[in-house]
Amino acid sequence: MQVLNKKLADEGRDPNAVSDPVPREFNLLRWFSVVSLLIIATVAVGLGYVSTRFVVNDSVERDAMLTAEFIQAMAKAEVRHSRIPPGTTMAQLLDPRMDNQHPGISADLAASTRIEFLDHVEHLPDTLLSNVYALDRTIVWSTNPELVGKKIEADDDLDESFNSQKPVSASYHKADEDRDEQKFLREPEYLFIENYIPMFDETGTRVLSMVEVYKEPQDLVRRIQRGYVLIWASTLIGGALIYFGLFWIVRRAASLLRTQQTQLVASETFVALGEMSSAVAHSLRNPLATIRSSAELAQEVASDRSQKNIGDIISQVDRMSRWVRELLVSLRPLKDDAEAVDLVAALEDTCSAFAQQTERTKVQLSVSAPPVALVVSQPVLLTQILNSLFSNALEAMPNGGRLTLEVLELESERKVQLTFSDTGKGMSQQQERMVFKPFFTTKQGGLGVGLVLVKRIMERFGGAVTLTSREEEGTRVCLTFNVATGGDHGAEHPGSGG
Incomplete structure (x- = not known):
């Protein structure tokens, strides 16, 4: 043993090293079941998330668009109803500090027109809070009286709506305590939407004031929740059907591969055995025939005491010949x-x-x-x-x-x-x-x-x-x-x- 260890050491090999293990057989079904589950689950979760975000964003934008169109149309209707002279819009009347600065319009008419419009804004369905901003970002009216007179600074959505002259909306699940304008009289239950609706001058190119409406649309929330359930249920069922369908296909393929592998190994075994056995069988046939012929000749002249031994030789030769025939038949291609x-x-x-x-x-x-x-x-x-x-x-x-x-x-x-x-x-x-x-x-x-x-x-x-x-x-x-x-x-x- 010492001599062997010395020889291995001379060859640069560690005598105590363990030989390389036999590589494990690749299990196609196991790898597919794990990898495909991870991939399908990742794709399903990603699609579900993207779909739900699309549903929420699209629903919020549509609700904001309808709200903006309704308020702007209502403002024009109130101006016409109050017989305000042409060239004056509701945007110019929303700041009570400017009531005495409208040519041809009395302060009382401006105030009454504004009050009628704001009364409609206050009673919009599903409203949590409504604010009206003057051009200097001061809240000149609000359904929460505590906010009137406050000037709002660093509100990106408000600035964006003033600058872009387009309605801006955003959805929230929780009120932001750091934002002064989000002082609700009641806490929202699930989802609420913030809408900034610009009010224009007579040319329609300049924003003079801004109406902010916080809504908690109950019907929209229920629709979004149903959409969540439908999207995630469809994603789960679809992912499961894809996974199990592919799993069944791969399982069947793995079974066929195992069967073919077994058949291949068996075929290779038969080929190897066939080549060896065929050579042995063909080599034995002539010697066996010679032994049997010689034994038959000897049996004719042998004594009675030798007859049994010669008979045994003949029977054993016959048995070996039968083996050779069976072996050749078994190796013959079918x-x-x-x-x-x-x-x-x-x-x-x-x-x-x-x-x-x-x-x-x-x-x-x-x-x-x-x-x-x-x-x-x-x-x-x-x-x-x-x-x-x-x-x-x-x-x-x-x-x-x-x-x-x-x-x-x-x-x-x-x-x-x-x-x-x-x-x-x-x-x-x-x-x-x-x-x-x-x-x-x-x-x-x-x-x-x-x-x-x-x-x-x-x-x-x-x-x-x-x-x-x-x-x-x-x-x-x-x-x-x-x-x-x-x-x-x-x-x-x-x-x-x-």
Whole structure:
């Protein structure tokens, strides 16, 4: 051990270092489920937020526009109703400090016109607070008397409306204690809107005063809340549908990839085993034939004491030759040409072929095979499957037993099932799991390719094979075939199974 550590140290490697771990297998489904959930959740939350903000902003702007149009139209109507001389607008009358400076208009007329207009402003629905600003930003009227006379400084929205000559609106969820003009007589419950509505001179180009209205539109708030619920519910349901739809697709793809990977590994295994086994099998055939011929010649001249030994040689050579044949058959490429085969007729032929062996081993045979639809397979390969399973069942019952063969047609699934049930010695759970592995066998002297070949043939034609077994109780093998349709080759020849 010391010598090995010294050698590793000389090569520049740490003798105590742990070898690199085997890289973990990439789990497509797990990574997709996590990453896609994060992406879809992020996109859904982003879309939900943008949509809700759009709904609020659009609703607030529309409400502000309607409020501004209503107040400006009401101001013009009051001026006409009071018979104010042309050239004078409501914007010039809103500042009571200027009542005596309007040519041709008495102070009483200016005051009465202003009072009528402000009375309408005060009684606007859903109003929390209304203020009127003079050009110098002084509050000249308010529904809250405490604010009258205050000069408002550094109000960006107010300045923007004076300078841009356009209505400016903003929404709030909470009153700002630092803003003098937001002194409500009652606290808003949820959302309130602040509207700055400019009032123009007779030319419509200069803003002389500003009407500020704080509203808590109950109907609009309810609509916004319903919009919130609808948007977030739709976002949640849509995101969930997208996620689970993609999850199902990826899950199915991952399953197909695993199946294809398993098939690829199995194919590579068969190729490797095939190349090796084929070389061994072909190399053994000639020597075995020579040994058997020599043993037969020796048997003719051998003494009685040697006859048994020579007979053993011949029987063992025959067994090895049978192994070689089975091995070559199992490694032979299967043809994909499917035919419509009569399963019941093929089963009857197999029962007839094994009739003497069944009688000799004292096995009771029970067959239930009513006429069924033709199945997808090949006559030669189907016969090979049935012979292999029949032979396995008889070998599992050397002292007699019962073998039950049952054919059942599943019309709803367009399948046909053939079941072999014997009362032999059965298998353990570990043997049952290994039974379809190449070269695994529970029989003394067996090669372990029979059931492997059965599985390959069944799967090649879209069928399936399952095996269940319990020790000392027996084994049950179920073959599931696809029902042949008119498009399958040989479908017009029901006798192709003969």
